[in-house]
Amino acid sequence: MDLILVNLIDGLVTGLLLFMLSAGLTLIFSMMGVLNFAHASFYMLGAYFAYQISLALGFWMGLLIAPIVVGVLGAGVERYGLRRVHQYGHVPELIFTFGLALLIEEMVQFIWGKNQMAYSVPEVLNFTAFAISGNSIPAYKIFMIFISVAIFIGLLYILTKTRVGMIIQAALSYPRTVEALGHNVPLIFMGVFGVGTALAGLAGVIAGPVLGTFPGMAFVLGSIVFVTIVIGGLGSLWGALVASLLIGWITTFAKSYNIEMEDVLNAIGISTPENLSDSVFRDFWSLTSPQIADILPYILMVLILIFRPAGLFGKRQS
């Protein structure tokens, strides 16, 4: 029972971190139709910039400055790169971000080298907040939860209560009409892209110390961000939140409990074949939930796409 509570907290942290990445991406994706493969690279840049800044000015300045720098970079990429490619269609845009991801990883290696960076949790937060039957919850995790929730509330407020948010929402659905009404849609695109990448950068800043700051950190994150926004439904902030938390909890619980395929199959009435070690399906029978925890989101995504292509909270298909 205690472990369940601990896992709930851990899953929440994972999910909220994922949310910070997917929130920006879902806006970018639904507004511009860009599958931004470089999104995770901006997350990496956030961590590296924050590390560099923290060497000189300390962690807190890193937390403040790094996302802004990443956001400006992102806006620059949109203005001088994506906007140019946009006229050619979606596939070239995607290849552009693909190449960009490759390039950013190489740049990071060029500048910081290939080793893991010693970017660590600030001293103020480096203590155990509380422990549940031996499992300590580091204070830094509480801090992460706090930041992510603040971001979510902030985003929700801006999108639903402010004028800018209204225009963004309108541009999401009817970009041409919004443009006809005299709004500067390219500027909105650039702004959304900048804010989206800044959020990714912020996620990198706070995830870097716990998940490691190394050139492969964007690759490890991989395409899970796309999975999140597809499950949640494109363009839906709530969808992104729900899907992120869902993925966070599913993977955490699958890893925490060793559910074996054999037990599952036996429970639904299929009996174990007698000479299992010779069977072609032996690997299938011996599957455990931690083994497949990280691919569960992909299974979920394929299923959702087959049965509800618009995603959990999505209103349109693509």
Add this chain to the structure above:
Amino acid sequence: MTVSDPKHDVPEGARYKEQITTDPSKPAQRMRAGSMTMTLAPWLIAILVLVFLPAVFTNNSALTIMNQMSITIVFALAYNMLLGQGGMLSFGHAVYAGVGGFACMHIMNMSDFFESIPLVILPIFGGLFGMGLAMIVGSFSTRSAGTVFAMISLGVGELIAACSVIIVAFFGGEEGISGDRTYAQPFFGVEFLQQIEVYYLTIAWLVISAVLMYLWSRTPVGRMANAVRDNPERAEFLGYSSRWVRYYSFIASGFFCGIAGGLFAINYEILTEENLNTTSSGVILLVTFLGGVGFFFGPIIGAIAFTLLQTVLSLSTELWAFYAGVLFVATVMFFPGGLAGLIMMHVPAFKLGKSSGLVMPYLKTLLPGAIGVLGLAALVEMTFHFRHAATGDDEMTLFWTTFNSHDVLPWVIAIAITVIGLGIAKVTAPSLKEAWNEANTAGGAS
């Protein structure tokens, strides 16, 4: 590849002009180049070149690299059946080639059966298994195109790639499955011990697959794939089920991917998780796009260029991936038609007989430009060396010159070359543009 079609040879300046820009957001225009009938000549020349290449490059490594190119070409062509011809973006296409290859590896290890068949027909089995998998996956993934298809392909790709380390019985875990091709029945006395024998086997399959894929694009199904890509609704009105058309394309693509996998199995005699993973899937997307999705021969050029980049450039510099990234981004930004699009841009000028007028302006702009770019690359290499080389290890060799990267002089020279090279290119660019417009204007009145 010569393209000539008497029907389109009527001088219609405006029309050619459209083609020059090769606008990929208008696929209908793009595909026109492919829809012209081709003469036999380019095929014959290509075959002759392939047959006599080993006379020029006798060493095994060149053969190995050419084999790798051939495999990538088959794979990229098969991929382009979806992306270029069908407009379907797949993120997990490596699995079809991989599964085909794994099946071939298992056949290689079934000693009794394998001894009874000649090695040359092994890729067919790869193709059949690739096709089988495509039939299963396609049955639900091709229901819709666009993002849904792309995302399902991503999910399925990730799933199968993840299975490769979990289902050890079939995929052999991380170390993969290996075998020995020489146990097959000798084919007219050839046991495929040497690279050169494998080379001829590979190019035979390359030519067969390329011809078949080209012919496929001429069949009604192939044509309907274009139609469905451009306007599925209209295709439906014509009475075609766009879903079935996509499904057929998908299956055919799976078959040729499987062939590529089978060739991989023969060449390397080992298949591992890397044949399935998302990196391989991403690479083939990049290769195809680099070459140009709008033309049948685009992926061929892309595969050649990328293999050289990956295998040969990485021998010369650690930073090869950096250059590859720059190349991709530059291609996408400036030549969205890919390398093939770049080549095909010159077709109108050739037809108007004005291509000779382009040679000098090209030399004037591109030569300094290339030198400038090389200078830039030199600066990048020097910075890298300056930052990361061992202390005291100041010497570096670049373009056959050895110098001290901590001296000022080499930097001055490199910067000067870069600035002058790019400067001249910039200055001469307007006249190139003028010459370009002139060369593409039929009789000066378009």
Add this chain to the structure above:
Amino acid sequence: MQGFGQGLAFKKIASKRRAVLGRIKMKNITKLGAVSALSLVLGASAAFAENIKIAFIDPLSGPFASTGTNGLHQFEFAADYMVNAKGGLLGGDQMEIVAFDNKISPKESLIQLQVAIDQGIRYIAQGNSSGVANALTEAVDKHNKRNPDSRVLFLNYAAVDPALTNEKCNFWHFRFDANADIKMDALTDVIAQDEGIKKVYLIGQDYSFGKAVAAAANKMLGEKRPDIEIVGDELHPIGKVKDFTPYARKIVSSGADAVITGNWGADMLGLGKSVIENGFTGPIYTYYAAGSGITGAFGESGKGRIRLISQGGINPIATDEARATYEAFEAKYPEGNIDQSRIFNVIGMLAEAITEAGTATDVVAVASKLEGMEYDSMWGGKIFMRPQDHQAIQDMHVGVHTNEGLDFDYDNSGFGVLTESTVEMASMDSPTTCEMKRP
């Protein structure tokens, strides 16, 4: 379009081929130009035939580049310092390390192997990833069978899958690191002496090596300390886990006294940090938790907690020669570590074998000298290349991650690995299933 890939070489050959190119159409120019560039690059180093060249085939780009690059530096340094600075071999031949980037891909490794062989290289060194080593050892075996006049030796300096010196062994493969079983044997010897350990948790990456570690730990703990309970035996996907917290939770709540893991790279760091952060207080026994930034990243948090099994202890340093070597290395690579001191043994033993054989080109003769060689390593102890399976037998050390009493730290972090106990000539008599076929 020539600009990026082959432009560098293109200029030089262009004049030679211009006559040919003129007649061939656009597409074929691409192809011809490309392949000409290819032959130029491939044949580039044929001019220095008198050097004894070792092809270093390991990742120099991509996510594992840091380990590969550090290994390359150690190889280059060892060759220069131990051989070339002392006048070379066979009356002045220099040893040269030629780096090939395999991007940790088996396919690329096989291509690079072919390129290396074509350049006349007879010695192949590789270490990162047992998967690549598996592919290479089979390819080398096949190549040597099919091409008896260009045989090569495979010097495996770090791939520790036991299969390579058991069922997959061959005459051309030599392993200079202890394999996973030997390491576990030594590690469990140490664990068995610690009466405080009653419960052990095994966790590793889900692939051949991780499974080998788990199997060996199960078997050997069962033999040496039947009273130790294995409270967890877990495999996680390799290189894919973003957050190890759930695993750490399981370890903590299992009540384990010690953790054993074969993880490496980012997986090691992620697991270790997470386990420590989430309240585990016992020792963590590891294979690869040092160097390449990992020591630096653990820093204070891993002090006294992380234990490491390895050959060739650095602290305390064994000999003055080793101290001088390390200092010279640090002067050359201020940011580098000698975290794979066996690389120096590879160079030393190869040099000795070549000298004894009197030839560097007849690899069968060199291999015969390597077999059964007893070599005095500067890092302490003897190294015996067991002839029946080509597995090096050497002293194994279990060290602790600390910042006290160090001669040399890693990653300039002030932290390093201090040897706590040593198992001499570990697993000298361990069985092998290898049936060595000699040419």
